[in-house]
Amino acid sequence: MSPLMRDIALLALAVALVLLALTLFGERMRARRPQPDTAVEVFMTRVDSWWAMFILFTLAMLAGSWAIILLFAVASFAALREFYTYSARSKADHLSLALAFYIILPAQFLLVFFDLQRAFAVFIPVGVFLLLPFVSVLRGSTERFLSRVSETQWGLMIAVFCLSHIPALMWLQRPDQEPGRGMLLIAFLVLVVQTGDLAAFYTGRGRGWRRIVPGLSSKTWGSAASGLAAAAGLGLVLFWITPFGPLGAAAMAAVASLAGQVGHLVLRAIKRDRGLRDWSHLIPGQGGFLDQLDSVIFAAPAFFHLTRLWWQAG
Amino acid sequence: MTSVPAPEPARLPAWRRFAARVAGQAIVLFARAITAVHADWRGVGPSPRQRVYYANHVSNGDMPMIWSVLPQHLRLKTRPVAAADYWLKSPLRAFAGAEVFRAVLIDRRAGERTDDPMAAILEALDEGASLIIFPEGQRNQGPDPLLPFKSGLYNIASARPEVELVPTWIANLNSVMPKGEIIPLPLMCSVIFGEPVALREGEDRRDFLTRAAAALAALRPEPRP
Numbered sequence: 001m002s003p004l005m006r007d008i009a010l011l012a013l014a015v016a017l018v019l020l021a022l023t024l025f026g027e028r029m030r031a032r033r034p035q036p037d038t039a040v041e042v043f044m045t046r047v048d049s050w051w052a053m054f055i056l057f058t059l060a061m062l063a064g065s066w067a068i069i070l071l072f073a074v075a076s077f078a079a080l081r082e083f084y085t086y087s088a089r090s091k092a093d094h095l096s097l098a099l100a101f102y103i104i105l106p107a108q109f110l111l112v113f114f115d116l117q118r119a120f121a122v123f124i125p126v127g128v129f130l131l132l133p134f135v136s137v138l139r140g141s142t143e144r145f146l147s148r149v150s151e152t153q154w155g156l157m158i159a160v161f162c163l164s165h166i167p168a169l170m171w172l173q174r175p176d177q178e179p180g181r182g183m184l185l186i187a188f189l190v191l192v193v194q195t196g197d198l199a200a201f202y203t204g205r206g207r208g209w210r211r212i213v214p215g216l217s218s219k220t221w222g223s224a225a226s227g228l229a230a231a232a233g234l235g236l237v238l239f240w241i242t243p244f245g246p247l248g249a250a251a252m253a254a255v256a257s258l259a260g261q262v263g264h265l266v267l268r269a270i271k272r273d274r275g276l277r278d279w280s281h282l283i284p285g286q287g288g289f290l291d292q293l294d295s296v297i298f299a300a301p302a303f304f305h306l307t308r309l310w311w312q313a314g
Numbered sequence: 315m316t317s318v319p320a321p322e323p324a325r326l327p328a329w330r331r332f333a334a335r336v337a338g339q340a341i342v343l344f345a346r347a348i349t350a351v352h353a354d355w356r357g358v359g360p361s362p363r364q365r366v367y368y369a370n371h372v373s374n375g376d377m378p379m380i381w382s383v384l385p386q387h388l389r390l391k392t393r394p395v396a397a398a399d400y401w402l403k404s405p406l407r408a409f410a411g412a413e414v415f416r417a418v419l420i421d422r423r424a425g426e427r428t429d430d431p432m433a434a435i436l437e438a439l440d441e442g443a444s445l446i447i448f449p450e451g452q453r454n455q456g457p458d459p460l461l462p463f464k465s466g467l468y469n470i471a472s473a474r475p476e477v478e479l480v481p482t483w484i485a486n487l488n489s490v491m492p493k494g495e496i497i498p499l500p501l502m503c504s505v506i507f508g509e510p511v512a513l514r515e516g517e518d519r520r521d522f523l524t525r526a527a528a529a530l531a532a533l534r535p536e537p538r539p
Contacts, residue, residue, distance in 0.1 A: 077500070081350065085502040091492050098497045275536070280502055281352055 045285030079159035092139035165300035196257030200227030231257030263298020357509030371448035483533035
């Protein structure tokens, strides 16, 4: 067994054991209550969704880079659909939006697949940003034009450009490493960011902590700090799947969690603006793809570029 | 052209019934993949009672959309009421309308028709089918949420009071494929089922239709800013 396969198997085993523990914990809570309890049921639905994500992601890792790209391209499609369902648009944007879904999104993931780093870094922020509004202009309607084209571009930035940095992580590896190890970086990022979010969600709600954005989220400075600490702790434990040393892995995990928690609040503000609780119902117990991925979407570009800087400096 | 009753599925050759089933599943899959269509059973549950789902009509996709969100056991018993002039225009449409959706085809041209559309609708109800109807009678292209209802809904309510009339709002479909566009946009749609409306004692046609329309319009999600 190659070291890469061994590490994938070890990581999968560890995550499966954690999920199994959560499932057993939930079943015990369920058995103790005479009546079905909403909180327990929500928890169990979430655990089931985690199982599904874990199995899909592990299978994609085993199948290879094309499967990882496909998995995230599908997630990107679903996230972009959630964003555009609630974004400002008019009939005049029909063609621009169709291009976004059917041409720009697949093109971005193909650029990632072929590891054209220069191209995938500028395609949406520069090329699409300059050209797509022109497609909307051609239809002649200028009503709320700036809101429409800005929101269209925002959707592409969040749901396609930033999200595509998650699979792009798999090409990040030092020349002295075994090819394919970059895939483990994706697992690392997703695991530390989500753990940070969960820790932030379940802790630091007591009195004495000030809310970061009162009125928008119950997140306090205390819960944000415990999220960072949990992410850093898990980063330390998982350092063996990364190219970093133990302390480096902990620091990168903390930075990723910081970017992720920021992203969570930003997307929450957008949801609030549109009067939404969740982006959709597509992931049972979690809401939509954007609800599930918001923090990872923001963390991925930060993590990607910091990792590259790290190696260039080192 | 006169109204043509849908061919009895049982009398069709087996391969045509198979083709219709496959086409039906393909339509359901396509609708779900593109629009992630979501059923919101707000006022009633998806139970096997005999019902008339009456819905707003903005696009040709409306009927396949309701049809797609119904659970399979309800879908098999539910037939849309649709315009014969549209669904008999080409062999493909005739296949889709009559065999896939098993539509109750009615003639919209009040002056020239020979068959009574109400008779076809009541016959389908008496055979035990649930129905999907669009009481506005045509696609709504204007700014108002609903056009005035035609009398059909009232006639059904008074002739078959035991059948539940379920207001059914289809949200967002007009943005998926506005009139004149060829490429459907993948935006999320939902179908919202409200509380059934029944004819009250002594209620006249106009009052009932106004009340039924209000019950449907009340399901409409708030328009976006």
